[in-house]
Structure formats: structure tokens, C-alpha cells
Amino acid sequence: MELLTGAGVSPGTGYGTAFLLRVTVPEPAAGSRHDGDPVAETARAEAAVARVAATLEERAEAAGGEAADVLGAQVLMVRDPELAGEVTELVAAGITAERAVFDAFLRYRDLLTEAGGYLAERVADLDDVRDRVIAELTGLAMPGLPEEAGAPYVLVAHDLAPADTATLSREVIAAFVTERGGPTSHTAILARAMGVPAVVACAGATGLVNGTMVLVDGTTGEVALALTEEEARERLAAAEVRDARPTAATGPGRTADGHRVPLLANIGGPRDLAVALEHGAEGVGLYRTEFLFLDREEPPSLDEQEAAYREVLEAFPGGPVVVRVLDAGADKPLAFLPPTGAEPNPALGERGIRLFRTYPDILATQLKALARAARGTTACLQVMAPMIATPDEAEWFAAMAREAGLPSAGIMIEIPAAALRAADLAPCADFFSVGTNDLSQYTFAADRQLSPLTAYHTPWHPALLDLIALTTAPGLPTGICGEAAADPAMACVLTGLGATSLSMTPTALPWTRTALSLHTLPQCQAAAQAARRSPTPESARQSALTHLPAIPTP
Numbered sequence: 001m002e003l004l005t006g007a008g009v010s011p012g013t014g015y016g017t018a019f020l021l022r023v024t025v026p027e028p029a030a031g032s033r034h035d036g037d038p039v040a041e042t043a044r045a046e047a048a049v050a051r052v053a054a055t056l057e058e059r060a061e062a063a064g065g066e067a068a069d070v071l072g073a074q075v076l077m078v079r080d081p082e083l084a085g086e087v088t089e090l091v092a093a094g095i096t097a098e099r100a101v102f103d104a105f106l107r108y109r110d111l112l113t114e115a116g117g118y119l120a121e122r123v124a125d126l127d128d129v130r131d132r133v134i135a136e137l138t139g140l141a142m143p144g145l146p147e148e149a150g151a152p153y154v155l156v157a158h159d160l161a162p163a164d165t166a167t168l169s170r171e172v173i174a175a176f177v178t179e180r181g182g183p184t185s186h187t188a189i190l191a192r193a194m195g196v197p198a199v200v201a202c203a204g205a206t207g208l209v210n211g212t213m214v215l216v217d218g219t220t221g222e223v224a225l226a227l228t229e230e231e232a233r234e235r236l237a238a239a240e241v242r243d244a245r246p247t248a249a250t251g252p253g254r255t256a257d258g259h260r261v262p263l264l265a266n267i268g269g270p271r272d273l274a275v276a277l278e279h280g281a282e283g284v285g286l287y288r289t290e291f292l293f294l295d296r297e298e299p300p301s302l303d304e305q306e307a308a309y310r311e312v313l314e315a316f317p318g319g320p321v322v323v324r325v326l327d328a329g330a331d332k333p334l335a336f337l338p339p340t341g342a343e344p345n346p347a348l349g350e351r352g353i354r355l356f357r358t359y360p361d362i363l364a365t366q367l368k369a370l371a372r373a374a375r376g377t378t379a380c381l382q383v384m385a386p387m388i389a390t391p392d393e394a395e396w397f398a399a400m401a402r403e404a405g406l407p408s409a410g411i412m413i414e415i416p417a418a419a420l421r422a423a424d425l426a427p428c429a430d431f432f433s434v435g436t437n438d439l440s441q442y443t444f445a446a447d448r449q450l451s452p453l454t455a456y457h458t459p460w461h462p463a464l465l466d467l468i469a470l471t472t473a474p475g476l477p478t479g480i481c482g483e484a485a486a487d488p489a490m491a492c493v494l495t496g497l498g499a500t501s502l503s504m505t506p507t508a509l510p511w512t513r514t515a516l517s518l519h520t521l522p523q524c525q526a527a528a529q530a531a532r533r534s535p536t537p538e539s540a541r542q543s544a545l546t547h548l549p550a551i552p553t554p
């Protein structure tokens, strides 16, 4: 057996023959010139762009959900008027349509690459759009997938573009493996949405021979080749036991001795409600509203916002729904909310509440839409603000929420200063919600988008646990809404640290519910203390597990 390793970004195991997707759209020759009719040449480019946009739109419609959003963003890229303007200019200077398209896209490519983080991960999407337009112009075939594979296959590629994957289903795909990509690349996002195992950043993947049998473990990041039938059977059986969805624990979250810990879902919008309900979410602990605002020239209207918020509130009658107001800036820049000046370090710039201090009207409209949406519903709406660092910011947000008639206003604890001085913030808020993703990023000065720094982002770091303990100390209701709660052992530790609710990716809810139901609150507390006494994340986990006997050790 041979083993390749990468980053597991969508859990589960898939076994099948490898199919290598090769995108072969050669670069048009530099400086190639047309025969002198720029109008006809420009029209040719425009027609190719229109055909590509129409195909992507069709696929978006067929795909629906998260994939539709991704493809929609690609349609915006290909239809970008500035890009069209550059192509026209280059063609007017005598360059062929193919080369003009290549050069015009190159400038955008450089801008995205320089921006880094989330935007740099969009480069693959941009390249795919460019290649599709060039393929249209040169009559080359678009990159294709096997028509009839017979059995589900493992799709292997350098990187995957949304247009390649959006219309695939788990019936035909056993797993995805890519040589490039990070945990927030589209391969990762779409694979998770489809429930297909995926490994990205897998060195050597594109050296695989078509038709080889491969076993992909999206939980561990391992890609095993040349397995004997027996080895494959054993590995699949072990993974099945490991990944079996627990069915025992349904209903409200509570520890074995009856301590209540509501288990809530992190969602990006109404389209995530079905999976949240399917996995028994008691409510929403984090509604990331920025997805409603992304890829637009203008903010959504009051009515559009109200409709989206109402749909979420109506899904959880009587349950808590914690809505985070827009967290723009950093890796989620919005055209209509530019920061005051250039930001060489956007994660440390005008983000979240800081941008609202510059654009209070946008916040006022959002809060008004939320207040209107809540009318007539029985869900318990709570609003919260991202990136709070000081009591002054918390007071300002609470006043804005009160003015909109919203009864419960909380703050996210995701900056170390806020955790350190939680006691000073407690009088200014109705609740806290710890965002462990950013709290790690800012505690370890480690950009959460960079794959070489992933070791800093395990929630088992004792420094992070200390900050969470400081946050719960003042006794204000404190939820956890970062990814940390999705680890069942960590969910017990967080409960032991005093968290009053846990919110996570909905598919993780059954495991967390089971883990809590098998341990008492004193066991969770002992696990939390043991973890905090440890010097490293590894020893913190090991020592916590000695108090959590029902958690299977890997």
C-alpha cells in the first residue's frame, strides 16, 4: 500500500477508481495579432463571454444551494464590465481576442493573489472562467468528466473549479482529491455541502494513474493507493465504525446528570435550515448574515433582509436564534463598505463593529429588518456584534439594538482583549458568544486562512482555554460559536469551562449530543481543569480524555 497525505477538509471515506481531470487550455501565444478588424474581433470575444456566462447560469440553476452562489460569483467575474473594457482596448491595439482575454484576466489574477487569504483562493475560479472563454474562442473542448462511470469514482485534479463540480452528486463521486487548495477553497466548501469526503493540498495527487483504485479518508487527510482487497475492506470497516452517526442521542442537549446545554447550528442563511433541522438543532447559535451581502454592488434592501431573517426565525418556533450583524472587512470585503484607508493587514483593520462605526446607517437598517422579521414569530431573537474589543463598542451596539426595539443584544468574544476584560464588558451586554476561530487567530497572531499555520488553530491550545475560562467567569450566558464545539471531546471541555450553549456545523450536532449525554457535568469540569493544566494541545487533549471515558480515543 502507498500513502499520499493532504488536508482532510470533508469527513468520511470514499473508495473508487481515480479519474484525473486535466484542464488543457493552452495559453494563447503572447503578442498574437488579429487581421485588422477590431470590431469583429471584439464581437467574437463578447459572444464567447456571453456563452460562458449562460452555461454557468444554467449550471447554477441546476445545482442550487451553495454551489449556485459560487457559480453566481463566477458569472459576475466573466460579466465584469471593467474586464470587458480591457479586452476591447487590447483588441483595438491589434491583439487577438484569445490573448486579450488572457491578458485582461491576468491583471485580476495578480490582484487576487496579492490580496491573499480567501481572495487568493478564488484564483482557481477566475482561471477556470478564463479557460472557458478561451476554449470557446479557440473551439477547444471544455474539460470533461466521464459520461458513464458505472460506479462512483474519485475525482482527482490539480484544483477543481465550481463549474466542474457543481452538478455532480454523491451518487457519482466517491471522493475528491486535489493537489492545491485550502480548507476554505471551493473544493472544500462544495464537498462539505455535498457530503462527499475530500482531501486537498495533497502533494503527488496529479501523478496518479487513471483507473487506479484509491481510498480517500477525508477525516485524516490520507489517500491510500495500491491496497489489497483485504486492506481496503479493513480500512473501510474501521472508518465506518469511526464515522457512524450516533442515533442514541436525540432531543435537547444535556449532560448525563441533566445539566442543560442547548445545541445550536451555525448557518449562513435560509438554505442551511434543512440540514440544521435534520440534525436536531434546537435553534441557531450563529447566523452569519454576511452571505446576504457578498458579491453585490449595493446592500440588500430592508424588505429582502426582512424576508431572509423571517425564514430563519420561523424555522425555530420558541427556540433561540442568534443573529450576528454583518461582519464585513478582512477576508469579506464589501464594495459598498470600503475601509477608510488602504489596509496592509486587513484582519487587523476596520472589520465588523469597527466598520459600523463608520457606516452606522447600514447597521440601523439591518437591526430594523431584524426587528420587523421577528414580529409575529415566536423564536427568541438575539442579536450580536462581531469584533468587539472595548466596553465603549459594546455599549454603542447595545444602544443601537435598543433603539431598534430589540430586547437582547450580545457581543462576540473573539479578540483577546475582550476575553481578558470580560468582567468589564459583561454589564454592557446580555450575553457573550465566543468565536474560537478568530480568538485563535488573534491570540496566536496566525492568519486563519493560511494552511502552513493550521497547527495554531486547534482549540486544544491551553492559552485559548484560559481565555474562554476568563470569558465565562463573570457569569453572563456564554455560548461558543466557533468551530471548536464541533469536536465532541472539546464540547465536553467547553461545557466544563462554563459555556451555556454550543453552536456548530449542523452535521456535528449528533456526536456532540452523544458525547454530552454520556458524561456528567463534574466529569466535564475535571476534563476542563486537566486540559488547562497541560502545557501543549496534545497533552491537553490526552489529559482531558482521561476524564471522558466514553469518548473513543483515536
Ligand SMILES: C=C(OP(=O)(O)O)C(=O)O
Pocket (backbone or CB within 6 Å): 286, 288, 327, 414, 434, 435, 436, 437, 438, 439, 481, 482, 483
Ligand atoms: C464564529 C466565528 O466567526 P467567523 O468564523 O464567521 O469569523 C469565529 O471567529 O469563531
Ligand SMILES: [Mg+2]
Pocket (backbone or CB within 6 Å): 386, 414, 435, 437, 438
Ligand atoms: Mg469571527
